[in-house]
Amino acid sequence: MTATVSGRNPAQSRPMITSTQASSLADVLERVLDKGIVIAGDITVSVGSTELLSIRIRLLISSVDKAKEIGINWWEGDPYLSGQSQKLLQANQQLQARIESLESELKAIRAAQD
Structure with missing residues (x-):
């Protein structure tokens, strides 16, 4: 048997957090650093069918603890x-x-x- 508040289950009386609710910059930054984020992309500059420049971008944003957890610690030996x-x-x-x-x-x- 569960206790109810105003005829509702206590779990249902708490507001549900959705992605549409406003988050502070600190909350977003904390989530990104906790989980990490990977951004990858390729940029190619061509004239006609001649490729002039090709840039490969790989970016990982995470906390130091998360980076160490996944085996990235290059700054320790730099x-x-x-x-x-x-x-x-x-x-x-x-x-x-x-x-x-x-x-x-x-x-x-x-x-x-x-």
Whole structure:
């Protein structure tokens, strides 16, 4: 037996939310970030039958948690976003100097053998 309010079932007394009801921007943004949204499209510019330009657009909008959940976490390893860019630049310069040194030593050894 269910209790009723004014002759109605309690579940029916609550207003039903429909897609036509106004939503605030925050509500819409929260839903999009929670579920994620994918936008995909192709743009082609042609003159006659000659294709001049073709652009493929793939866009994913989601929260960080949702992105990690689906396996997207490129920003964690990006040195420019993690602040490691200066360290990597210095390491790269040291490696380049080491390669140049090794190549000059190799040339000297080859010249000595001839």
